[in-house]
Amino acid sequence: MTLPSLGWASFFEEQLGPDDSGQLPLRVATVHRSRMTGLSTIGTVRVGLPAHVNTAQFAVGDWVLADPQSHLLIRRLERRSLLERQTVGARVPQLIAANLDTVFIVTSCNDDFNPARLERYLALANEAGTRAVIVLTKADQTPDPAPFLEQAAALQRGLEVVSVNARSPDAVGVLAPWSGVGQTVALIGSSGVGKSTLLNTLARKSEDAKQATGAIREDDAKGRHTTTARSLHKIETGGWIIDTPGMRTLHVSDVSSGLETLFAEITERAPDCRFRDCTHMHEPGCAVQAAVAAGELDLARLDRWRKLHNENLQNTPVETGARGNRKSGPRGKFR
Numbered sequence: 001m002t003l004p005s006l007g008w009a010s011f012f013e014e015q016l017g018p019d020d021s022g023q024l025p026l027r028v029a030t031v032h033r034s035r036m037t038g039l040s041t042i043g044t045v046r047v048g049l050p051a052h053v054n055t056a057q058f059a060v061g062d063w064v065l066a067d068p069q070s071h072l073l074i075r076r077l078e079r080r081s082l083l084e085r086q087t088v089g090a091r092v093p094q095l096i097a098a099n100l101d102t103v104f105i106v107t108s109c110n111d112d113f114n115p116a117r118l119e120r121y122l123a124l125a126n127e128a129g130t131r132a133v134i135v136l137t138k139a140d141q142t143p144d145p146a147p148f149l150e151q152a153a154a155l156q157r158g159l160e161v162v163s164v165n166a167r168s169p170d171a172v173g174v175l176a177p178w179s180g181v182g183q184t185v186a187l188i189g190s191s192g193v194g195k196s197t198l199l200n201t202l203a204r205k206s207e208d209a210k211q212a213t214g215a216i217r218e219d220d221a222k223g224r225h226t227t228t229a230r231s232l233h234k235i236e237t238g239g240w241i242i243d244t245p246g247m248r249t250l251h252v253s254d255v256s257s258g259l260e261t262l263f264a265e266i267t268e269r270a271p272d273c274r275f276r277d278c279t280h281m282h283e284p285g286c287a288v289q290a291a292v293a294a295g296e297l298d299l300a301r302l303d304r305w306r307k308l309h310n311e312n313l314q315n316t317p318v319e320t321g322a323r324g325n326r327k328s329g330p331r332g333k334f335r
């Protein structure tokens with residue numbers, strides 16, 4: 001395996017200083033409570049963790065530098081993208097996957113299809129700094145997937161949407177544009193939509209994937225449950241795929257820029273409203289309501305935007321500085 005085939009790019013190379021020469025770059029492949037494994041040019045290795053290091057600070061897909069002999073962790077490189085989510089009661093967000101090029105938001109051509117839920121996933125993917133693709137599974141179980149494709153495509157400007165039978169090898173070809181050598185994707189979506197099935201179809205025929213997952217399983221042989229852990233799998237077409245645990249409830253917080261991208265047709269109109277703090281509900285001179293009245297904007301979509309926008313405001317921590325100045329933490333994808 002070469003570093004570029006593992007997703008290494010100039011973005012990471014540029015972070016190396018003179019002191020880093022000779023150190024071993026590793027791509028984090030699995031993260032457990034007290035253990036991490038990484039992939040490198042030499043295969044799968046267990047990453048040595050210094051005493052003060054908590055594995056919760058790492059995500060599958062991270063790039064780290066390690067000592068070439070002992071494999072002891074030296075430092076993590078800056079991330080190009082980071083998919084994370086806030087879970088109820090947790091102080092810090094849960095890291096889902098790092099350095100992704102694409103998130104496959106998986107849903108199926110049946111009752112699971114739910115625009116409001118897909119919008120939540122889209123907000124998360126946008127905020128992570130990755131491209132989102134909607135993958136509609138179970139296309140073989142509906143007489144016509146076209147209405148699902150059409151509805152999904154309307155959820156965000158320029159959004160790419162594909163439909164597949166996740167059990168068919170044809171899915172590999174359909175998803176190939178995002179699964180080539182050096183590309184990394186993550187799967188997110190509700191339980192039962194076909195994420196595991198898709199993963200198996202995409203990763204099955206690759207000998208490398210068998211080796212990587214085989215080696216990791218061996219490491220876990222002493223009765224530890226590893227099925228819920230996320231891991232990096234090799235795709236037949238050369239890329240890497242990260243499975244994520246099913247998300248039952250998905251609350252949004254800290255996704256303001258993700259929502260702006262998602263609801264561009266609403267947020268772009270706001271500057272034309274008469275009042276700067278217009279809520280687009282009943283104010284005079286509201287450009288958004290005018291668009292609804294003119295039939296250019298779907299009222300249901302505006303309602304869903306408001307719900308997510310309010311939920312995000314409510315859940316996003318705002319530090320209050322001296323004299324009550326509102327001050328938020330640093331945002332953006334470089335963390």
Ligand SMILES: Nc1nc2c(ncn2[C@@H]2O[C@H](COP(=O)(O)OP(=O)(O)OP(=O)(O)O)[C@@H](O)[C@H]2O)c(=O)[nH]1
Nearest residue numbers: 137138164165166167191192193194195196197246
């Ligand atoms: N016919 C058909 N069945 C599918 C397709 N995708 C998934 N299935 C079936 O749907 C069921 C659920 O698929 P899974 O892959 O387990 O779903 P999941 O998203 O991984 O679910 P969790 O592991 O609970 O998150 C399985 O019985 C699959 O065989 C598809 O495209 N076509």
Ligand SMILES: [Zn+2]
Nearest residue numbers: 273278280286
């Ligand atoms: Zn308005």
